[in-house]
Amino acid sequence: MKIEEVFADASQFTSPRWSAARTKGQAEEKELWDYLYELPSFIRETGQAYRFEAHLKGRDPATRPHPSAALQALTKGSARQAMELLLKVWDETTEPAQRQPVLVLTRLLDFIADTGQADAFDDYVKNRLEYAPLAMAWFATRDEAEAWLRGLVEPPSPARIIIGDEYHLVWCSREDNARSIARDYVIEPYIEALTARGLPPAVPSFESREDASAWLSDHPVSPFGFISIAGESHLAVHHKRLKRHTLHPVASALSEWEEEKKRRAGR
Numbered sequence: 001m002k003i004e005e006v007f008a009d010a011s012q013f014t015s016p017r018w019s020a021a022r023t024k025g026q027a028e029e030k031e032l033w034d035y036l037y038e039l040p041s042f043i044r045e046t047g048q049a050y051r052f053e054a055h056l057k058g059r060d061p062a063t064r065p066h067p068s069a070a071l072q073a074l075t076k077g078s079a080r081q082a083m084e085l086l087l088k089v090w091d092e093t094t095e096p097a098q099r100q101p102v103l104v105l106t107r108l109l110d111f112i113a114d115t116g117q118a119d120a121f122d123d124y125v126k127n128r129l130e131y132a133p134l135a136m137a138w139f140a141t142r143d144e145a146e147a148w149l150r151g152l153v154e155p156p157s158p159a160r161i162i163i164g165d166e167y168h169l170v171w172c173s174r175e176d177n178a179r180s181i182a183r184d185y186v187i188e189p190y191i192e193a194l195t196a197r198g199l200p201p202a203v204p205s206f207e208s209r210e211d212a213s214a215w216l217s218d219h220p221v222s223p224f225g226f227i228s229i230a231g232e233s234h235l236a237v238h239h240k241r242l243k244r245h246t247l248h249p250v251a252s253a254l255s256e257w258e259e260e261k262k263r264r265a266g267r
Helices: 003-023 025-046 049-056 080-091 096-114 116-131 144-151 188-194 209-218 250-265
Strands: 159-163 166-172 179-183 224-229 232-238 244-248
Touching: 003 025, 003 049, 003 096, 025 049, 025 080, 025 096, 025 159, 025 166, 049 096, 080 096, 080 116, 096 116, 116 166, 144 159, 144 179, 188 224, 188 232, 188 250, 209 224, 209 232, 209 244, 232 250, 244 250
Parallel strands: none
Antiparallel strands: 159 166, 166 179, 224 232, 232 244
């Protein structure tokens, strides 16, 4: 089974249990299933699918999972409680097919603990609605991004980066070590939705991009905000993890998105 299918099965396993906990008014358990649902997304969006796949190999699917020492040492966050919930489900389940996603989710919890990412994942879950679409790195130019990608010993599985102000998708094939960077239209649908009812009547106005960037460094948007630069509307996007803003001209972004939608429809 491919790693993306493994992730899909794990996420699907959590959904009915989240719904059941909500129906029963079990708020704490519902939050834990929500936490577990986001695990595969976090690993994918940070480009670690292949890395986790290696972590998963060699695990006996018939053996009851055991929390790693790093996970047991955690003193804050939800990872330990989530592991306890999964082990309870494991003990109550006898079907191998049902135990497989439990095994994957327990290994995901171990993985984020073993690699020192438990705090980052807790932050991702708590603040995902306040963050822009996740990008793992920023580069000023495509040449810089390509040099970075060529130099990676362990390149990411599909993951987003930002070049200038534009999102791109980084992809690598382990079979032939092919690596590529392609434009990713992930912010444009946000711009379309945010402007559907028109632009706000009053926004901060600046003569130049440099003036706008200087102001945004002291007034970060959360995560989106409209500004005007030389009379042209822009969406400012705050990338908290990357400690920067990107600026997206509204008119050209919407035009490019319309062309991209036509291209996809014609496939």
